[in-house]
Amino acid sequence: MDDRQITSAGWIGKAAYMKTAIVTGASSGIGRSITEMLVRQEFTVFGFARRFKSATGSDDCFQPVECDVTDLRLLEARVKTVLENQDGLDLLVNNAGVGVFGPHEELNTLDLKAMLETNFVAPILLTRLCLRALKKRRGMIVQIGSTSALKASPIGSAYAASKAGSGHFSLSLFEEVRKSGVRVVTINPDMTETPFYDQASFGTHEDADSRLLPHEVAKAVETVLLQREGSVISELTIKPQRVQIKKK
Numbered sequence: 001m002d003d004r005q006i007t008s009a010g011w012i013g014k015a016a017y018m019k020t021a022i023v024t025g026a027s028s029g030i031g032r033s034i035t036e037m038l039v040r041q042e043f044t045v046f047g048f049a050r051r052f053k054s055a056t057g058s059d060d061c062f063q064p065v066e067c068d069v070t071d072l073r074l075l076e077a078r079v080k081t082v083l084e085n086q087d088g089l090d091l092l093v094n095n096a097g098v099g100v101f102g103p104h105e106e107l108n109t110l111d112l113k114a115m116l117e118t119n120f121v122a123p124i125l126l127t128r129l130c131l132r133a134l135k136k137r138r139g140m141i142v143q144i145g146s147t148s149a150l151k152a153s154p155i156g157s158a159y160a161a162s163k164a165g166s167g168h169f170s171l172s173l174f175e176e177v178r179k180s181g182v183r184v185v186t187i188n189p190d191m192t193e194t195p196f197y198d199q200a201s202f203g204t205h206e207d208a209d210s211r212l213l214p215h216e217v218a219k220a221v222e223t224v225l226l227q228r229e230g231s232v233i234s235e236l237t238i239k240p241q242r243v244q245i246k247k248k
């Protein structure tokens with residue numbers, strides 16, 4: 001039997017140094033839960049978002065970075081500042097995202113553009129900015145996708161397309177970088193109780209079996225991180241037991 005299968009604490013348990021992560025959308029919902037999990041796993045997390053509550057302090061483990069990921073010049077400057085003080089990067093979590101839902105012809109064009117830039121363009125550009133540093137540490141890229149990327153999703157066609165596009169980017173990039181030791185993973189959550197649906201005409205159902213909680217998605221990310229080096233969960237889908245949505 002391969003010793004590593006029984007003794008390895010997984011990729012995150014093996015480093016003799018403090019691991020570093022960038023998590024986008026760290027101010028809320030799934031991104032905040034992933035950040036909390038990573039801090040428990042002794043990562044230093046640079047959390048990107050446009051706004052953090054004034055109570056959000058920084059410490060050695062968590063550094064809030066105010067950044068609109070659709071502002072390329074700002075994104076480049078922020079990433080440069082983070083990386084110039086690090087000897088590589090262990091983990092990039094492309095989580096920041098927005099949802100614009102409704103019949104396609106009724107959607108606001110600027111809202112649609114902002115969604116496509118946030119969900120599809122920004123993760124690709126941010127990955128490009130981080131890839132050299134990730135290769136240096138044989139690091140990991142986690143893309144937060146969506147189950148809507150896996151099926152026809154009317155009333156959310158463009159959202160689903162943005163998630164399917166970033167999922168395909170991850171699939172292709174993994175083939176490109178796997179020889180360098182970098183892992184690229186897509187996590188596809190189903191409907192999760194967060195502020196994500198605040199502006200939508202529907203939301204998660206109150207029945208506990210019909211929605212996920214953010215920490216359950218973070219647990220899925222942790223499972224991926226805990227795989228031993230050399231074994232990659234490249235895609236993971238997490239769903240509630242039942243299908244119900246709440247119309248507002």
Ligand SMILES: NC(=O)c1ccc[n+]([C@@H]2O[C@H](COP(=O)([O-])OP(=O)(O)OC[C@H]3O[C@@H](n4cnc5c(N)ncnc54)[C@H](OP(=O)(O)O)[C@@H]3O)[C@@H](O)[C@H]2O)c1
Pocket residue numbers: 024025026027028029030031048049050051052067068069070095096097098099118144145146147188189190191192193194195196197
């Ligand atoms: N909730 C669900 O049912 C569900 C299901 C499947 C997939 N997802 C995906 O999960 C991810 C997280 O969503 P969530 O449910 O946790 O929603 P959320 O609570 O609304 O969090 C979204 C996060 O993204 C950040 N963000 C949005 N636009 C940004 C921008 N331009 N620049 C920087 N940060 C930005 C937000 O911070 P600021 O507003 O402060 O910038 C916030 O931290 C998204 O990619 C979403 O598509 C969610």
